[in-house]
């Protein structure tokens with residue numbers, strides 16, 4: 001997953017699915033420790049890698065509450081995995097802060 005921050009502020013991005021490894025920061029390869037949150041500095045590009053081996057509904061979001069409430073929150077989707085109890089199209093957009 002590639003995290004591109006085009007803004008002038010940092011974003012602590014957090015994955016609920018488990019740990020990931022930072023493998024590149026601004027083009028520099030890295031073999032960092034496993035973590036579940038990474039601060040993405042302003043105007044930077046960070047690449048992370050993780051094993052997608054825990055199917056479910058896992059948020060990936062900025063840990064600054066008003067950023068997440070403003071839309072910096074998503075749900076990575078597993079190909080071929082059904083989530084019959086999850087119907088985001090039925091949630092009013094204001095629940096996502098839109």
Ligand SMILES: [Cu+2]
Pocket residue numbers: 010011012062063064067068072
């Ligand atoms: Cu943020």
